[in-house]
Amino acid sequence: MTIADENRLETPLTAPGEILQTGAADYPGLDAWRQLPLKQQPDWHGHPDFDDAYEELSSNPPLVFAGEVDKLKDRLASVAKGEAFLLQGGDCAETFDGVTADKISARVKTILQMAVVLTYGASLPVVKMGRMAGQYAKPRSSDMETRGDVTLPSFRGEIVNGFDFTEQSRIPDPKRMVTAYHKSASTLNLVRAFTEGGFADLRAVQQWNKGFMENPAHARYEQIAGEIDRAVRFMDACGVEFDGLKRTEFYAAHEALLLDYERALTRIDSRTGEPYVTSGHFVWVGERTRDLDGAHVDYLSRVRNPLGVKLGPNTSPETVLELIEKLDPAREPGRLTFITRMGAANIREKLPPLVEAVRDSGAEVVWVTDPMHGNTITAKNGYKTRRFDDVMDEVRGFFEVHRAAGTYPGGLHVEMTGDDVAECLGGSDVIDESAFDARYESLVDPRLNHKQSLEMAFLVAEALTQVK
Ligand code: PEP
Ligand code: MN
Secondary structure (H helix, E strand, C coil): CCHHHHHHCCCCCCCHHHHHHHCCCCCCCCCHHHHCCCCCCCCCCCCCCHHHHHHHHHHCCCCCCHHHHHHHHHHHHHHHCCCCEEEEEECCCCCCCCCCHHHHHHHHHHHHHHHHHHHHHHCCCEEEEEECCCCCCCCCCCCEEEECCEEEECCCCCCCCCCCCCHHHHCCCCHHHHHHHHHHHHHHHHHHHHHHCCCCCHHHHHHHHHHHHCCHHHHHHHHHHHHHHHHHHHHHHCCCCCHHHCCCCEEEEEECCCHHHHHHCEEECCCCCCEEECCCCEEEECCCCCCCCCHHHHHHHCCCCCEEEEECCCCCHHHHHHHHHHHCCCCCCCCEEEEECCCCCCHHHHHHHHHHHHHHHCCCCEEEECCCCCCEEECCCCCEEEEHHHHHHHHHHHHHHHHHHCCCCCEEEEEECCCCCCCCEECCCCECHHHHHHHCCCCCCCCECHHHHHHHHHHHHHHHHHHC
């Protein structure tokens, strides 16, 4: 079936078995977005490979399962109540070449290390989530990029086109969606093996943190690290063997930007007959595509996954209440997460009206801080970067605002990697601009490196201890 055929379909539900095979082709309303304003997509429906790529994705197995997605929603309901904390971390944009065992394990390890520190700081369970296994599509400020006298389509993430500035690489290629699917499947396979096969054993994670602590630059964290170490040794000495220490749940999240990909990977849950995006457990709408009457909000309103929405400094309280109405009309605990990215200079002024409006409406949402996207600057040598101090200042502002409003600061969303890159400025092991030429790898936004990520976790743990 071609897209044109699919648009013509207005038939009601067919039998669940059929729907599973056709990727929810006939489910009512799932194609309403095609008639709505749709931003940030490649123009590729006329491409000779589009229909084949779309068909292949539609018939491939789901990457995640509805039961897992529901479990995550329960976990997020606990976060909304203030009984757990959410940690989301990973690349700004995953790359196909970045799907290696070393890079994936370093990233998962770093997230687990951060989670141990946060669990201790908060004395609460931490819900762990990677910007991984699907974070391939990027919104851009302009459709075209000009260098000298050459103008080509902008790079939109490797699920759409290549980064190299050549015509061949920049022309959108729908087959890349199929590659992204397979890369995501291998990533998830490894993540599942790591987190369920003993790699996440709390004692091992604690050992990894020792390496970090041995560096004198991190002496200020010695107290917290020492306490965690004693707690882990105490449990070990008591012979505590429970499963919770050995394996962990780890969820996959990405921005649901490329709606052809999300639509093709939508499946009907055979238990309930309801649609789920199966490209990841959690998906979010970005700051540039969260228009109330736009295609992205409409599409996500129709699937059952827990959802995030990014909120930048120009968001009004009315918009936030309308987003709740559209995306969580039934006020389901765990359904909706607001990820605020105000910038350190704005957060203390811009966040309170939003938090207060939601609080006063009685809606229960998860509030998460993304201290990265409001703090991007250009370094003197031209690289896109962020100052570690600005990032931390936004996190502190987030905690202050929630303390004053009597609401719960539920989580942290960061762009980070497990590798020793130099992309963000500062941190105790100071990174300065001179390191960028040799160790800047990100294709899009700058990430915290392994040490900066851990340092942030210790600082947030301190802030969390004060929340209680
Ligand atoms: C991102 O998370 O990489 C991103 C583009 O964020 P935002 O939509 O908040 O700008
Ligand atoms: Mn980014």
